[in-house]
Amino acid sequence: MNTLAAIAVALTALRVNALRSFLAILGVIFGVMAVIITVSLAQGASRAVQEQIASLGSNTLNIQSGSNDRGGRRGGAGSAIPFSSDDVDAIRENLDVIVAASGTIQSSVTAVADGVNWPSTILGIHPDYIEVRDWSVAEGRVFSVAEVSRSSRVAILGRTVVDELFPSDGVLGALVRLNGQPFEVIGILTERGQSSFGQDQDDIIIAPISTVRTRVAGYSRAGVRDPVQRIWVEIAPGEDMNYATEELEQFLRVRRGIDPGEQDDFQVRNFAEFITAFRATETVMGLLLAVAGLITLMVGGIGIMNVMLVSVTERTREIGLRLAVGARRRDIRNQFLVESVALCSVGGLIGLALGVSMALLLENLAPTLGVTRLTVSVDPSIALVAIGASTMVGVLFGFYPAHRASRLDPIIALRYE
C-alpha cells in the first residue's frame, strides 16, 4: 500500500468519526496553542531585553572613584578622591579608543513652574552624554559645550516633567525654577518609557554639569576642582570592550599616581555582566514556558493515544479483515500511525491559528489589564514549530496503538464482537 493510499484511508476513517476525532484533538489544539502563546511571549520578552540592552549602550563604560583604603580605614565606594572635569577632558583628548566622554552629577531637585512643583531628578552632564547614552531631544536643542563652560542656566526636561509642570503648550523658552534657581527650558527629551525595573525614565531634568554642580546640587570636594560623580564614555566603533577598559584603567592609574601592584581607587564598569545576567534570566524564563507548553502538549498526546486505542479496539474486526485480504502488518501499523499523525496535524493547525490569535489578542488586551510592558513576538517560524511538534506527538503517542493493531491475530480479530 503506498503512502497516498494510506493517508486517504486514514482521512476517511477520521471523517467517519468526525466528532470523536475533534474531541481527540482538543488536547493537541490546546497544547499547540499553549506552546505558541508561551513561545511568542518568551520571544517578545527576549526582544524587550534586546532593546533594553541596546538602550543601555553596549559600547558604554562608566567610571566611578572607588574606595579609599589608604591609611587603614576603608571608606567605601566614592570615598576616594573623585574624578574631575579635567579628567574627563583628558580622557576625551588622549585616548583614541574613546570617542565621547561626559562627567555626571545627579541630584534630587524640586522643579517649580507657574506655582506648580514637581520633585524630580536632575542630571548634570556634558553634551557628549547624549551621544554616549544614545539619547536625543524630541523638541528644542541640546546645550552646547560653550554653555557648559559658561554654566548657563538651561535645562532639558523629560516628558513626565513636562506633563506635570506644563499641562498646556509653551514649554520651550519657558522658565522653570530648579531648587530655586531660574532655568530656561531649551529642549524636551525623547520619551524612553519605563526601564525594565519599572522606573520612569522620563522623570528627569538634564542641565550643564557645571551649572548643576554649583547652582543646584552644591557638589564640591576639598582639593578637587570641578569634581564629577561618574564618568561615562563611549568606545570607538569596532573597538574591543575589554581592551578599551584596560587602556582606560591604565590611563587613569598613571593620572592618579597609582603604582604598579597598588590597588585601583576607581572602578571601570561595563554592562557585560548585567547583560549576561539579563540573558540568563531570559533563558530560564523561556525554558520554563517551553516546559509548560510541552507538558500541555504531552497531555494532549495522551488523549490521542487513548482515542487511538479505543479506535483500534472498536475496529478489531476491520483489522482482521484487512489482514485476511492481504494487508501486511506494517500496512496496518502505518494506517493507524498516519491516522494519529493526521489527527495531530489538524490539531496543530487549529492550535496554530488559535495560538497566534490569542497571542495577538493578549498583546492588545495587556494595556487594558494594566500590564504595560508585555510584548508579544509572533515569528513566522512558529508555524513550523507547531506542525513539527504536533506531528511528533502524533508519531510518539500513535505508535503504541498502531503497533498493537498490527500485532492482532487475524483469526481472533475476525471473530471479535
Next chain:
Amino acid sequence: MSAPLIQARALTRTYHPGGGDVHALDGVDAVINTGEYVAVMGPSGSGKSTFMNMVGALDRPSAGELVIAGEALSAKSPDQLADFRNRQIGFVFQQFNLLPRTTALDNVALPLLYRGLSLNRRREKAAECLRMVGLDERMNHHPSQLSGGQQQRVAIARALAGEPAILLADEPTGALDSQTTIEVLDILDQLTARGITIVLVTHEKEVGARAERRILFRDGRIVEENP
C-alpha cells in the same frame, strides 16, 4: 482441471490451553483439485474452521505440510503470507465483515488496495465483480442500506476482486434466511461453473449438498468423504 491445488500432508495444529494438548487438527491428509467445489463439514470443534484458517494462510500448522498452488506455506515469511492471501485466497465470512460507512464499491476494492493499484483501477475491477454478483445497481450503497443477502454478495464480490485461485467461504449462509441462502448458493454455483475452486465450510447438510464433494471432519480428523 484435475491438478492438485491444495495438498495437506499430516497437517496438525495443537493448542496448549492451560498446559494440556488439544489437537484441533490431528494429522489431516487431503487433496483438493483445481476447479473443485468442496464442502468441509462437521460439528463445531471438529477442526473444520482450523483447516480453513490453514488453507487461508491465517494460521500455521504445528506439524505437517501444506502446499497450495505449488507453494509450501511453511517456507513463507509473514509478509509473503500476506501477499499469498492477497493473490490466491478470497475469503467470505459468516458475518460478511464489510467496512461500515463505506460504499459497496470501496468494500469490494479493498483487497486491491494492498496490491498497490491506483484508485481508478481498483474501482474499475470492483465494479466488474459487483456486476458478477448482480449488484451493479447498488455500488454506492453502504452496507447498512443493503439486505443480508446483498451484503454477503458484496462480500463474495470482494473475495473475487483479487482473482484468487481459491474462494474460502466460512459458513457463508449462517447469518441468512432460507431465501437469501439460496441466492448466495446460486452465485457459488455460477462461480464454480467459471472454474473457481471453492472450499465451503458449513455444518448445514442442505448447504453442503450443493457442493460436488464433501469432507467430514470429527475431532481433528477427516472421517468420511462424500457422506
